[in-house]
Amino acid sequence: MPQMIDHPQRYAIVNELHARPYPALNVPCHAVHLAIKEPVEAANRDRALDRDHLIALLDRHGAGHPQPEANHFSDTIGKHMLKWESHTEFVTYTAFGQGLSARAFDPAEAEIFPEDWVEAAPGKRLVSLVIRVEEMPQDEALIQAKLEDWFVGESLAVSRVVDGAAIVAGDFRIDASGLMRFAVFVRPGTGKRRVGRIVQRLCEVETYRSMSMLGLVRARALSAKLNALDPQLSSLVSALDTTERSPETALHQLLQISAELESLAVKYTFRFGATGAYEALVNQRIEVMREQRVNGRQSFGEFMMRRYDPAMRTVKSAESRLRSMAERAQRAAELLRTRVDVERSAQNQKLLESMDRRADLQLRLQHTVEGLSVVAISYYAVSLAGYVAYPLAQSMAISKELMMVGLTPLVIGLVWLMVRRIRAGFEQR
Numbered sequence: 001m002p003q004m005i006d007h008p009q010r011y012a013i014v015n016e017l018h019a020r021p022y023p024a025l026n027v028p029c030h031a032v033h034l035a036i037k038e039p040v041e042a043a044n045r046d047r048a049l050d051r052d053h054l055i056a057l058l059d060r061h062g063a064g065h066p067q068p069e070a071n072h073f074s075d076t077i078g079k080h081m082l083k084w085e086s087h088t089e090f091v092t093y094t095a096f097g098q099g100l101s102a103r104a105f106d107p108a109e110a111e112i113f114p115e116d117w118v119e120a121a122p123g124k125r126l127v128s129l130v131i132r133v134e135e136m137p138q139d140e141a142l143i144q145a146k147l148e149d150w151f152v153g154e155s156l157a158v159s160r161v162v163d164g165a166a167i168v169a170g171d172f173r174i175d176a177s178g179l180m181r182f183a184v185f186v187r188p189g190t191g192k193r194r195v196g197r198i199v200q201r202l203c204e205v206e207t208y209r210s211m212s213m214l215g216l217v218r219a220r221a222l223s224a225k226l227n228a229l230d231p232q233l234s235s236l237v238s239a240l241d242t243t244e245r246s247p248e249t250a251l252h253q254l255l256q257i258s259a260e261l262e263s264l265a266v267k268y269t270f271r272f273g274a275t276g277a278y279e280a281l282v283n284q285r286i287e288v289m290r291e292q293r294v295n296g297r298q299s300f301g302e303f304m305m306r307r308y309d310p311a312m313r314t315v316k317s318a319e320s321r322l323r324s325m326a327e328r329a330q331r332a333a334e335l336l337r338t339r340v341d342v343e344r345s346a347q348n349q350k351l352l353e354s355m356d357r358r359a360d361l362q363l364r365l366q367h368t369v370e371g372l373s374v375v376a377i378s379y380y381a382v383s384l385a386g387y388v389a390y391p392l393a394q395s396m397a398i399s400k401e402l403m404m405v406g407l408t409p410l411v412i413g414l415v416w417l418m419v420r421r422i423r424a425g426f427e428q429r
Contacts, residue, residue: 023083023196027186028100028134032080032110033203034118035127035210037090041270049122050091054084057093057117080112089274090126090211094203104150105130107177127210129180131199136167136185143167143185144295150183157303159291165190166198167294172206172303180206201285205300208281209308215275216311219318222268226321233257233325237332247343251336258329265322272319279312373419378412385411 025031036053038045055065058077066073066084073084080095095112109130118125137143147156151171158169170182182202186195236254282304291299298306382404389403 022193022200023081023094023096024192025096025133025195025199026098026192027190027195029096029098029195030100030109030133031097031131031199031203032095032112033127033129033131033207034093034113034125035090035207036093036121036123037126037211038123045089046122047086050086053117053121054091054093056120057082057113060114060117078112090123090207092127092203092207094200096199100132100134104146105132105175105179105181107179110177110179127180127207128178129182129203129206131182131184131202133184133186133195133199136187140167140295147183150181155303155307156297157300158294158297159289159299159301160294161289161291162194162198163290164292165194168198168202168289168300170202170300172307182206198289201289205282205285208278208285209304212275212278212282212315213311215271215278215315218268218271219315222264222318222322225264226318226325229257229260230325233329233332237328247336247340251333251340254329254333254336258326258333261322261326261329265326268319268322272315275312275315282308377419378408378415381411381415382408 036050038049051066051070054073058065058075061077063075063077063082071086073082075082077095080097083092083094083096085092093113097109097112101109110128147158147169151169152173155171155173156169157171158167160167165187167185168182169185170180172180174180184195184198184202186198232253236250236257239250286301286304289300291301293299
């Protein structure tokens with residue numbers, strides 16, 4: 001049996017399925033999550049800078065280095081387990097530590113990522129959060145008391161997740177130390193990998209939510225530009241059936257608007273597409289947590305429906321409006337081109353009719369000239385013929401006058417036949 005030859009990427013694409021395993025966390029513990037995004041589009045991002053920034057952190061703790069071109073890396077730094085991931089537009093750092101500080105959500109927990117190191121990042125900090133994981137008390141009233149003390153009640157979201165394995169809570173607010181806070185109360189006996197999945201999903205929900213909200217900022221900027229272009233486009237479209245301005249001028253102005261709309265589409269299409277992808281990830285991560293309501297509190301899904309979905313609808317509205325205006329401009333341009341073509345066809349028809357009239361006049365003038373030319377040629381031809389025939393007429397005793405009278409009709413007829421034949425020859429060509 002011949003040996004099968006593997007595709008060169010076979011192992012790479014299989015290993016990608018296992019590249020980012022969930023952490024295994026023992027309770028109690030805490031996690032600090034950081035997401036950094038470069039202020040450039042993904043196509044212009046220099047991933048080598050992100051790798052150098054990671055190595056700078058690892059060197060502080062004497063840890064190993066990632067493989068060249070690696071998109072993920074895990075190792076121990078101090079008392080924490082570090083997990084680094086490089087995504088299309090951003091990088092994330094997540095540090096998992098055992099135990100809890102005496103003070104809930106102590107900012108000192110985030111010092112695993114030194115301030116000077118964060119400031120030296122090649123991008124800007126987009127997400128910075130801390131997750132406190134502790135064992136679920138038997139009396140859930142204790143959980144309610146802690147949540148009321150830790151979070152802002154107006155925006156607090158609480159859910160029982162993963163078939164009751166844990167209660168997760170957060171208010172999606174940034175505290176005075178610049179951190180967003182989440183609490184996880186784990187039911188005794190819950191596996192450490194399940195705990196790791198819950199913590200990882202909370203990090204992903206906030207990271208993807210923040211990335212998708214960048215589209216809202218761009219959508220607002222786009223709406224301001226569309227508000228300036230929309231009246232111009234409407235004015236041009238409404239004036240299509242009037243004669244206030246020439247079609248050529250209107251077409252030129254319309255093409256300028258179309259070019260600007262196309263430029264905006266090129267500039268914003270990637271961000272809007274990325275926003276849609278991140279929104280789908282946020283909803284998917286919340287869905288797999290299988291939420292159950294806790295004491296009448298809003299769940300994470302309900303919080304997103306009230307606070308997050310309107311922002312996403314704004315982005316989709318701006319994207320749809322841009323596409324609609326581009327289509328309107330294209331249809332108006334086609335109508336104007338049709339109008340210009342019709343008017344040019346009418347002008348060409350009038351030009352052809354004028355040319356026909358000039359050709360007819362020219363033909364009549366030509367016939368007149370031909371008659372005059374027959375007379376002129378005949379005059380000289382009669383004179384020449386008279387000189388030739390004079391000796392013959394003299395020998396026949398015919399007077400010169402009588403000879404000229406006889407030659408004139410004959411010469412005129414011959415000249416007329418010659419001119420007519422020449423003209424017929426030109427007409428046949």
